[in-house]
Amino acid sequence: MIRLRHFGPAMTAPTMAEAIRAALGAGVGLLACNLILWLAAPAASGLFLLIAPFGATAFLIFVVPNSPLAQPWSVVAGNTLAALAALVTLALAQDPLVAAPAAIALAILGMAAARAFHPPAGAVALATVISAQSPAFSGWTFALSPVLAGSAALVATGILWNRATGRVYPFRQPPPPSSHGTADPAxxxxxxxxxxxxxxxxxxxxxxxxxxxxxxxxxxxxxxxxxxxxHLGHLSAADIMSRDLVTAAPTDSLQSLAAAFRTHRFKTLPLSDHGHYAGLIDQSALLGLTDPATTAADLAAPVATLPPDATAADLMDLLADGRQQAVPILDGPRLAGLVTRSDLIALLSARLRDS
Structure with a gap:
């Protein structure tokens, strides 16, 4: 049964920062698109070069850049195929009352065959039929400019703007099976x-x-x-972390580091410079090294850190992908503790046994 609430908003409200980011991006994208079309045809400087469907295309690229409908292939191929579908239809039926719906139907079939669904492309097909009624219509080149050129310009601007403002575009593709060069998934x-x-x-x-x-x-x-x-409840990094840490100083020698790894059987060793965190050394960094001048500071690698109030989920996110063996817990610049992958596995295993 359809209820009144079904007609209300169906999505969460975006933040004002995200709305401003998307709005500015769409404006910049359409401005860049118009500029590129003018450069391609300066003689048409007195004409309005943008076509109405580009507004909807810009909305998808800048507001929902992770949608499959907004991806570069969908945008460029979808819009161009729609324009070509309309031009083919017009060659067969001059009457716009017949050509308009036929063009949209043919465009949908073309997009389906090319795996390039893009909703504004339906409007491109309609805009092509309408534009063809003007004496100034450019004919078959309409599919190249403004449609193809303008779509490519919006995509290029979308790539630059989204990545500069923290969004991923084009959207993420499945990663290779493993970062270790094996067939296993991460x-x-x-x-x-x-x-x-x-x-x-x-x-x-x-x-x-x-x-x-x-x-x-x-x-x-x-x-x-x-x-x-x-399963870990509301535990924080401060609840889980080791506090009595074995650390190395930045000036410690290669021999001293090797001895610390052998004695304590650690996989990682944090560096502490008078109580301040200075990096993390993985035991694999020592393999093959013989230069006695090498110090701990030379081997320290930057890794992601967390504050003491970080959640167990935050720790799991960092330790699950295999990029680091341990997470240094920092209270300001001070090294407050360390959570290793083994710590988290042992704790999760104990909680699962108890549940």
Whole structure:
């Protein structure tokens, strides 16, 4: 049964910062598009070079850049195919009452064949039919400029703007199986569905135009991490971390570091410079080194750190992907503790046994 609430807003409200980011991006994108079209045809400087569907294309690229409908292939191929579909239709039927709906139908079929669905392309087909009624219509070159050139300009501007403002565009693709050069998936993906399975699931639910495979995998992975973190209750990094730390000084020699790793059987060793955190050394960094002048400071690598009030989910996010063995916990510049992957596994295992 359809209820009144079904007609209300169906999405969460965006932050004002995100709305401003998207609005400015769309404006910059359309301005760049108009400039490029003018440079391509300076003789048309007195004409309005943008076509109305570009407004909808800009909305997708700058407001929802992670949508499959907003990706470069969908934008450029979808809009261009729609224009060509309209031009073919006009060659067969001059009457716009017939050509307009036929052009849109043919455009949808073309986009489906090319896997390039882009909703504004339907408007491109209609705009082409309408523009063809003008004596100044450019004919078949209309598909090249403004449609192809303008679509490419919006995509190029979208790539630059989104990446400069912290958004990923084009959207994420499934990563290679492993960062270790093996066929195994990354550790945080081994219990989930393979990309092909996710793609099949999206197709079965008819949701493939709404979300990409990799973004869906990230959502499922994040949900799994949160579910696992719930087993740890409301524990923070301060509750989990080791406090009585064995540290190295930046000036410690290679021989001293090797002795510390042998004695304590650690995989990582944090550096402390008079109580201030100065980096983390992985035991693998010592392999093959013989130069006695090498110091701990030469081997320290920058890794992600967290404050004492970070959640268990924050720790799991950093330790699950295999990029680092331990997370230094910093209270300002001071090294307050260390959480290793082994610490977290042992704690999670104990909580699961008790539940």
């Amino acid at each position: 550790p945080d993906r081994r219990l989930g569905l393979a990309p092909a399975d996710l793609a099949h699931l999206l197709d079965r639910l008819r949701m493939s135009p709404n979300i990409g495979v990799e973004d869906l995998a990230r959502v499922l992975s994040a949900a799994g991490t949160e579910a696992a973190a719930h």
